[in-house]
Amino acid sequence: MSRIEVERVDDDAVWQPYEGGSSLGWMGTQGGTIARDEDFQGQLRLTYELDDSRSFHAISCSVTGWLLYHRFFDNAGAAHAAFEEMKRALRELLTQLPEGGASPPGNARLAGPLLAAFTVRYG
Template sequence: MHAPPLVEWTPYEAGASLGWAGSQGGTIARDEELAGQLRLTYELDDSRAFHAVTCAVSGWLLHHRFFDNAEAASEAYDAMKPALEELRTRLREGGPGSPEEARRGGPLLAAFLARFP
């Protein structure tokens, strides 16, 4: 039995997004992707104690979380990585291919959102 090949999180667009304004109005400080299917972004704006973590599962989910300090946001960012990796293994790449597939994915997405509100 062979182990699946390891896929690493890599800087999104080779790091070109760092320092730019993010979708939530902060400055992008961390931005990574996994296999072109997952993306995790951390934005901050210290002038207003604003920290946002956004995750995306291609074709399935776009979710924003907000924090008032860098430590909590960084911990959340790191905690979400393995959960997103697990979610990725259970969902069809690129989004649902049928209404039935979308219905099967619903509880998986709901569980993720309940864990990371």
């Protein structure tokens, strides 16, 4: 599927449970329990972790070969809203990134401002 086709596909139709949901209930990279973990065509991933004992909620997002980014919240409502909002933003970012990853160096130069804008927007 081309990046143009990806752009036209509805988010809910393509975001799937990561590895069939097998990661749910496990400890995540930020020390919370994974409550949601979704994948978009093996290129994007969003993971939501929580630990109610310390009012901890984290979202980790990744764009394969480009970005690994974490956000932290003190309540579930804000974290869930951000999770949904970031689905569309990550998909849009993917359509703008050069194909082939950060190599050659020219791709990294093209992607730098896009990645920086994403992290500032969701910082």
